[in-house]
Amino acid sequence: MAKSAITIRFGKTLREYREAKGYSQEELAERADLHRNYVGSVERGERNLALENIIKLAKALSLPSRDLFRGLP
Amino acid sequence: MAKSAITIRFGKTLREYREAKGYSQEELAERADLHRNYVGSVERGERNLALENIIKLAKALSLPSRDLFRGLP
Numbered sequence: 001m002a003k004s005a006i007t008i009r010f011g012k013t014l015r016e017y018r019e020a021k022g023y024s025q026e027e028l029a030e031r032a033d034l035h036r037n038y039v040g041s042v043e044r045g046e047r048n049l050a051l052e053n054i055i056k057l058a059k060a061l062s063l064p065s066r067d068l069f070r071g072l073p
Numbered sequence: 074m075a076k077s078a079i080t081i082r083f084g085k086t087l088r089e090y091r092e093a094k095g096y097s098q099e100e101l102a103e104r105a106d107l108h109r110n111y112v113g114s115v116e117r118g119e120r121n122l123a124l125e126n127i128i129k130l131a132k133a134l135s136l137p138s139r140d141l142f143r144g145l146p
Contacts, residue, residue, distance in 0.1 A: 006128050050123040055079050059146050066139035073132055 008045030009071050015043040017061050017068070032060035081118030082144050088116040090134050090141070104133035 018028050025043070029036040034056060041047050042057070058065035091101050098116070102109040107129060114120050115130070131138035 004125065006125055010124055048123045048125050050121045051083055051127070052077065052079055052121050054124070055146055064142070065145050066142040069137070069139040069142065072138050073128055 003045040004048075006072060007048055010049075010068065011043045011045040011047075013068055013070050014039075014057060017063060018043075021061055023061075028057070028060055032056040076118040077121075079145060080121055083122075083141065084116045084118040084120075086141055086143050087112075087130060090136060091116075094134055096134075101130070101133055105129040 018025070021028075023031070025039045026036045029039045032039070032053075034053065038047070039057075042049055042053075054068060055065050058068055091098070094101075096104070098112045099109045102112045105112070105126075107126065111120070112130075115122055115126075127141060128138050131141055
């Protein structure tokens with residue numbers, strides 16, 4: 001998957017929220033029932049991730065999913 | 074792709090915004106550079122669509138993408 005401005009922006013926002021909560025990538029992955037490598041690749045903007053996983057990540061961060069779209073069109 | 078509460082909620086919200094703008098599925102599809110059948114399947118909750126297409130649809134509706142997450146966790 002090629003990075004894009006959109007996937008990069010999403011990944012940065014995800015990382016910011018994860019770090020603000022004090023979670024490691026591994027902790028976030030466990031909470032979201034996703035693989036740690038997957039979370040890392042999302043944060044690096046390498047994934048055009050789909051709706052269900054966006055919701056899983058938002059829930060794992062105790063955030064409304066719309067907050068992950070900050071800075072996106 | 075199996076429907077889920079999440080894909081169904083997203084599809085309903087998309088349909089509501091599309092109809093509020095007065096676009097047909099075909100018009101929205103053209104504006105978003107997507108196929109009409111695809112837009113129909115998203116609206117029926119049959120697609121776990123990914124980030125890039127969520128942004129395309131929001132742009133085509135002149136909405137911030139976060140608005141499409143109304144009613145979702």
